[in-house]
Amino acid sequence: MPIHRRRGWELPASRLTPEAVALDRRRLLAGAALGAGAIAAGGHALRDAFGQGRDPVAWWEAQAANDPTRDLYPATRTARYTLDRPITEAREAIIYNNFYEFGSHKTIWQAAQRLELRPWTLRIDGMVAAERTVDIDTLIRRFPLEERTYRFRCVEAWAMAVPWTGFPLAELVRWAEPQAGAKYVVFQSFQDAKVAPGFRQSWYPWPYTDGLTIEEATNELTLMVTGIYGKPLPPQMGAPLRVITPWKYGFKQPKSIVRMTFTDRRPVSFWETLQPNEYGFWANVNPEVPHPRWSQAVERMLGTGERRPTQIWNGYGAFVAHLYEGLKGERLFA
Numbered sequence: 001m002p003i004h005r006r007r008g009w010e011l012p013a014s015r016l017t018p019e020a021v022a023l024d025r026r027r028l029l030a031g032a033a034l035g036a037g038a039i040a041a042g043g044h045a046l047r048d049a050f051g052q053g054r055d056p057v058a059w060w061e062a063q064a065a066n067d068p069t070r071d072l073y074p075a076t077r078t079a080r081y082t083l084d085r086p087i088t089e090a091r092e093a094i095i096y097n098n099f100y101e102f103g104s105h106k107t108i109w110q111a112a113q114r115l116e117l118r119p120w121t122l123r124i125d126g127m128v129a130a131e132r133t134v135d136i137d138t139l140i141r142r143f144p145l146e147e148r149t150y151r152f153r154c155v156e157a158w159a160m161a162v163p164w165t166g167f168p169l170a171e172l173v174r175w176a177e178p179q180a181g182a183k184y185v186v187f188q189s190f191q192d193a194k195v196a197p198g199f200r201q202s203w204y205p206w207p208y209t210d211g212l213t214i215e216e217a218t219n220e221l222t223l224m225v226t227g228i229y230g231k232p233l234p235p236q237m238g239a240p241l242r243v244i245t246p247w248k249y250g251f252k253q254p255k256s257i258v259r260m261t262f263t264d265r266r267p268v269s270f271w272e273t274l275q276p277n278e279y280g281f282w283a284n285v286n287p288e289v290p291h292p293r294w295s296q297a298v299e300r301m302l303g304t305g306e307r308r309p310t311q312i313w314n315g316y317g318a319f320v321a322h323l324y325e326g327l328k329g330e331r332l333f334a
């Protein structure tokens with residue numbers, strides 16, 4: 001996405017990929033377990049798991065069948081959040097991803113299978129009544145899951161329309177009991193150099209970080225996402241926990257979150273640290289404010305390639321425009 005100015009010492013993606021997709025021994029064992037589940041489900045994922053041409057959907061279905069929270073899916077869809085376009089094919093959404101920890105290109109889905117999804121914990125700290133660390137399955141079972149269909153828009157001008165499963169971040173914020181002075185919540189993605197080759201690219205400001213104001217975080221649209229298309233998230237889409245704010249560009253929505261910090265200081269995100277002239281704090285979708293390298297006037301739907309005019313706030317103005325009244329001096333759309 002965002003930038004990629006290759007520096008002299010950076011390895012080209014073609015040299016990173018073979019290593020990234022190689023299955024380590026642990027993953028092989030996990031693969032065997034997945035395969036067994038898939039056979040029980042009548043699938044052919046065992047062959048896919050060990051074969052050269054693994055099928056992304058079969059691989060994901062096998063994983064989902066073994067997920068400790070699989071009984072919670074599919075969750076009931078909330079009718080309030082409607083789409084103006086067809087849902088993107090699952091196969092298209094799960095093979096075209098931005099996840100720089102696994103590579104600075106779009107075909108990271110295989111590399112991302114190295115991410116170990118359990119055990120997984122979320123640390124909640126900073127300006128809260130009591131800091132705590134919660135196990136992901138306890139967390140997911142604490143808040144009722146629902147399905148919502150949302151548009152999703154990347155600043156690179158590709159877009160999708162997908163059914164996410166999750167729970168409102170507002171509920172988690174309430175549970176975290178932020179102190180009165182907390183103004184922002186900051187999300188941090190996982191950081192494990194044994195799992196993802198991107199961490200060796202030391203010029204990136206790891207871990208991937210971004211944040212929201214408390215008002216944005218508690219807006220009804222903001223979802224802590226655990227699943228998609230009626231199944232637990234696949235690793236490449238940010239399992240086991242990511243945040244979704246559909247009126248903002250995709251880079252504001254960190255994947256595979258391990259930490260949430262409440263603070264009174266506006267955070268500087270991963271991308272803003274790298275390119276402050278291109279990426280700011282707010283990053284709300286607006287067709288009339290071009291990114292230096294991408295016009296935002298039109299978006300291209302994954303899968304169909306259909307081009308549609310971009311909508312301000314990505315079409316969610318009725319839910320969120322009021323959050324930004326009185327902030328006229330801010331770069332709300334970068």
Ligand code: MTE
Nearest residue numbers: 097098099100154189208250251253254255
């Ligand atoms: N989260 C992490 N940890 N690392 C990333 O590189 N990329 C962001 C966002 N969240 C990214 C991330 C960007 S630029 C986009 S557009 C979306 O994830 C892509 O989400 P998707 O691959 O699930 O479609």
